[in-house]
Amino acid sequence: ERQRSFVTTSCKAFDEMLGGSGVPAGRVTEICGAPGMGKTQIGMQLCVNAQILSSQGGEHGEAIYIDTEGSFIVERVVEIAEATLEALNAGKDSQDSQTIEQFLSRIHVFRIHSYVEQVALINQLDDFLTEHPKVKVLIIDSIAFHFRQNFADMGLRTRLLNGMAQHLRRFAEEFDLAVVMMNQMTTRVTRGQGSDNDSSVLVPALGDSWGHACTNRIILSWQYEVRYAALVKSPNLQECTIPYAITSKGVRD
Ligand code: GTP
Numbered sequence: 001e002r003q004r005s006f007v008t009t010s011c012k013a014f015d016e017m018l019g020g021s022g023v024p025a026g027r028v029t030e031i032c033g034a035p036g037m038g039k040t041q042i043g044m045q046l047c048v049n050a051q052i053l054s055s056q057g058g059e060h061g062e063a064i065y066i067d068t069e070g071s072f073i074v075e076r077v078v079e080i081a082e083a084t085l086e087a088l089n090a091g092k093d094s095q096d097s098q099t100i101e102q103f104l105s106r107i108h109v110f111r112i113h114s115y116v117e118q119v120a121l122i123n124q125l126d127d128f129l130t131e132h133p134k135v136k137v138l139i140i141d142s143i144a145f146h147f148r149q150n151f152a153d154m155g156l157r158t159r160l161l162n163g164m165a166q167h168l169r170r171f172a173e174e175f176d177l178a179v180v181m182m183n184q185m186t187t188r189v190t191r192g193q194g195s196d197n198d199s200s201v202l203v204p205a206l207g208d209s210w211g212h213a214c215t216n217r218i219i220l221s222w223q224y225e226v227r228y229a230a231l232v233k234s235p236n237l238q239e240c241t242i243p244y245a246i247t248s249k250g251v252r253d
Contacts, residue, residue, distance in 0.1 A: 005059055007050045007137050007178050009042060010084070010251045013242035017231050018216065022049070023178040025136065028168050028213065030143075031229075032183040032204040033220030038227060038246050039182040040071040043139040045251040046180060047107045048081045050137040053098070056088050061136030061177075062106040064128075068118060068145040072109055083249030108132065115146035119160055122167050129175045138171060142182040144205040161206060165213035181214065 006021035015022045023029045023046060033039050047065055052058020065072055081103040089097055108128075112118045129135055143164070151157045172179045186205040192198050204211065204219070211217065217233035230241040245252045 005136070005176070007046050007059065007061075008052075009244075010045050010049060011244045011253050013253055014229055014244050014251070017218075017229065017237070017240055017242050019237055022046075023137065023180055024216075025176045025178045026172050027215040028165075028172050028179040028181065030181050030183055030204070030214035030217045031220065032185055032217065034185045034202065037220035037222060038244075038251070039220065040073075040141055041076075041246050042251055043141050043180065043182060044072065044077050044080055045084075046137050046139060046178075048077065048084050048103060048250070050135075050178075051098070051103055051106050052084070052088065059136045060134070062108065062132055062134045064125075064132075064135055064138045065107055065109045066112060066118070066121065066138075066140045067109055068112045068140070068142055070111065071141060072111075074104065077104065077107065079248065080250040087249075106134075108135070112146070115151075115160065118146055119164065122164050125167070125171060129171060129177075133175070135175065135177055137178045137180060138168075140168075140179075140181040142184055144184050148184070148186075148205060158209075161210060161213070165210075168213070183210075185219075 005025045006023060008015055008022035018024065031039055031042060043065065047063035050059055050061045050063045054060050078100055081100050085097060110121055112121060147157055147161065168179045168181065171177065184205045185202040187200045188203045189198055189200045211233065215235065216231060216237065219230045219232050221228045226243050227245060228241050229244055231237060231239050
């Protein structure tokens with residue numbers, strides 16, 4: 001097997017949880033969390049970090065961001081890119097530097113308004129990826145949004161989701177890129193004896209079988225002012241929970 005490449009999250013503990021260097025190419029990583037947990041911030045950070053130069057330990061790649069909720073904010077990406085460049089160039093003569101415009105031009109953003117658009121785009125991504133072989137990370141924020149409300153035909157939903165999962169796995173492997181899909185959380189009620197004993201827990205959206213769509217699954221949470229990321233499913237890595245932070249500069253330890 002050839003050497004696998006990674007895209008760093010800019011948080012050492014997060015990278016280590018994923019095996020050392022960040023989200024792995026060739027794999028599908030799912031990041032689940034309630035609104036405000038940081039999924040979009042992590043997605044934008046990865047789009048920037050995929051572009052770090054080889055001489056600076058990166059992949060010098062490009063990124064795709066599939067935005068289903070309108071959460072991609074260019075001004076925030078600029079802020080994250082500036083902070084990333086500053087950290088990389090600190091104490092060095094910056095011959096190797098890139099411009100913010102270059103960073104932005106290498107993030108290919110697709111805004112999706114319906115599940116039909118989402119399925120159509122994913123079906124057509126083969127051509128785009130063939131034309132853009134430097135793409136190292138493919139973010140979908142979020143996979144579930146257009147598949148949750150008002151979806152009457154559950155059989156159709158299952159078929160469409162399975163089809164997307166298959167495409168995403170194949171993109172990761174064939175184009176050697178890291179697929180990162182964001183997912184929402186949903187409430188699951190467990191019936192006790194008598195309605196007073198019902199209990200509810202937050203679980204990743206789209207049901208149990210969707211859990212097979214990813215290689216690694218991470219759940220984000222928040223407790224007493226600290227953000228946590230938990231690796232809850234992986235074929236080869238130790239399940240664990242790590243704290244991480246979101247600062248004005250982006251994702252950090
Ligand atoms: P939804 O898109 O609503 O599902 O949420 P999400 O999980 O994508 O959350 P998102 O990535 O939008 O994270 C929002 C969080 O990032 C908020 O808690 C903000 O506090 C934090 N955040 C965003 N920008 C900044 C910033 O400039 N500085 C700091 N310190 N935190 C920020």
